[in-house]
Amino acid sequence: MADEEESPPEPKLPLTVDSPVVWAEFLIDHKALREFYKANNVMCFDCCAAEVETFAQGAKVHEGGPHGAFDPQKLVDGLNELAKKHPFDEKTYVPQTLMRRVVDLLFPSS
Numbered sequence: 871m872a873d874e875e876e877s878p879p880e881p882k883l884p885l886t887v888d889s890p891v892v893w894a895e896f897l898i899d900h901k902a903l904r905e906f907y908k909a910n911n912v913m914c915f916d917c918c919a920a921e922v923e924t925f926a927q928g929a930k931v932h933e934g935g936p937h938g939a940f941d942p943q944k945l946v947d948g949l950n951e952l953a954k955k956h957p958f959d960e961k962t963y964v965p966q967t968l969m970r971r972v973v974d975l976l977f978p979s980s
Contacts, residue, residue, distance in 0.1 A: 884950045887942040891920035891928055894949050900964045902956035906948065912940055916966060918973045 881893035891914045894903055900915075907915050914920050914928060923931065925942040933939035 883953050885925070885946045885953070887926040887929075887946055888924050889946070891917070891923050891925055894953075895920075897958055898949065898953045899956035899959045899962050901959075901962040902952055903949075904964070906952050910940065910945065910948070912945065916964065918969070 881890075881896040883897055885893060885897070895915070898906075904915050907913065919928070919931075925946050929940050929942040929945075
């Protein structure tokens with residue numbers, strides 16, 4: 871019998887620094903999430919790398935970048951509070967950008 875493929879973990883709260891960044895988009899109202907990211911100068915919303923990067927990895931990659939570093943623990947603490955007040959709502963769902971859809975087509979997740 872062939873080994874069954876392991877399915878990826880389901881997005882869940884609380885988010886941790888080791889959670890994939892994209893989980894926030896599955897768990898938090900998109901309008902509130904975009905406002906939170908903007909207020910914290912974080913450009914993770916609808917980012918292609920967010921599908922494979924954790925918050926800790928994103929903080930490391932962006933330290934010294936044009937948007938500056940961020941504290942991943944402080945960020946996920948804020949996101950967890952935001953998720954309590956603004957859980958995902960289909961009415962505020964933001965479809966993927968054309969660029970992200972093209973990248974997903976060219977480099978599908980395994």
